[in-house]
Amino acid sequence: MTYNIIMKNTEELTPEVTSKLSWIEKALFRSQNKKWLSYSSKIALMILSALEERNLNQKQLAEQAEVTQQQISKIIKGQENLTLKSIAKLSEILGAELITFPLHKYNSEPLDYVFIVQSDHSISTSNTYFTGRPDNVVVMSGLISEQIVATKIVYS
Amino acid sequence: MEIVPIFGEKYPKNDGLLTIILENQEYNEFELLFEKWNDVEYLTEICKKNESTIFRGFFKLSNTETFILAVQDEASELERKLLMHVGTGHLSDRVVLESIFEPFYPQQSPGVVLQQSDVRVNAQYTKKPLLRIYALKLSPTCFLITGGAIKLYATTNEGVENTKIVTHMNSVRDHLRSLAVTCQDDLQYYYEEH
Numbered sequence: 001m002t003y004n005i006i007m008k009n010t011e012e013l014t015p016e017v018t019s020k021l022s023w024i025e026k027a028l029f030r031s032q033n034k035k036w037l038s039y040s041s042k043i044a045l046m047i048l049s050a051l052e053e054r055n056l057n058q059k060q061l062a063e064q065a066e067v068t069q070q071q072i073s074k075i076i077k078g079q080e081n082l083t084l085k086s087i088a089k090l091s092e093i094l095g096a097e098l099i100t101f102p103l104h105k106y107n108s109e110p111l112d113y114v115f116i117v118q119s120d121h122s123i124s125t126s127n128t129y130f131t132g133r134p135d136n137v138v139v140m141s142g143l144i145s146e147q148i149v150a151t152k153i154v155y156s
Numbered sequence: 157m158e159i160v161p162i163f164g165e166k167y168p169k170n171d172g173l174l175t176i177i178l179e180n181q182e183y184n185e186f187e188l189l190f191e192k193w194n195d196v197e198y199l200t201e202i203c204k205k206n207e208s209t210i211f212r213g214f215f216k217l218s219n220t221e222t223f224i225l226a227v228q229d230e231a232s233e234l235e236r237k238l239l240m241h242v243g244t245g246h247l248s249d250r251v252v253l254e255s256i257f258e259p260f261y262p263q264q265s266p267g268v269v270l271q272q273s274d275v276r277v278n279a280q281y282t283k284k285p286l287l288r289i290y291a292l293k294l295s296p297t298c299f300l301i302t303g304g305a306i307k308l309y310a311t312t313n314e315g316v317e318n319t320k321i322v323t324h325m326n327s328v329r330d331h332l333r334s335l336a337v338t339c340q341d342d343l344q345y346y347y348e349e350h
Contacts, residue, residue, distance in 0.1 A: 078197075
């Protein structure tokens, strides 16, 4: 049996089926499905955190979601391929968004300011120039090349 | 306690990676590791119990999510490393399997019977590996996995969990000796009798 043959055989596997597989098959399943399994882990962690904050247990969540406790247990292990419908339902019950979506060109608001970091570490904008590095300005965004693009500024 | 092969029925059961399954257990000791290392609920509990060690100790991880993702990534890399030995057909290569296991006591001579060994991710992957898989060496091509651990401390002597794992490895070693399994050749007699 070669690596490629095993890969082919595990393409259609679901988490339910993997419980009956050998370690090799499970390892290949995890390797091939790494991306969504990592999403599942993050959602599981969000649920655990929300349960703790709301002082709820898994049994209560199962009852409210009208699913078995075993299903909730699987979800919380971070190995369940959840549907959007399930995620939405759990989000509503827990009162917490379990997934969020990043900004993109069709939903972004125009930028308020563009700051440019000068070589002497002073900061300028297209309209204003600060001499020296102003300690009372906190830029809430990441560095893009030589520019910091900011949508929010907090004055201390 | 029963000796079982890890690579499945298509591989010789007296070569490659073996492990043990304890009585009334669903998983063998090797599979149990990966079940745990991929279980978010289990890892969250570990994090709660060892907060000060994880966030301020040797590893200084920033939060629970970072810890969980680090464990899962490393487990995946360990699986990849072990799978390479199946996929490339090198299982029968006498050098390969021995080359990924290191002696647990580096000063020991390679000829020690049932030498305690461990495997971790390569140094290129991370300089501070969190995970260890422990094994007893039956031959350069045959190792028996006894368990593993999330290593939260700089040295093996620290931490209750690490001590437990070493004690367990040694008790499996004693048990194998009592079954007269001290090298790869002994496995044939073991399987005939069990």
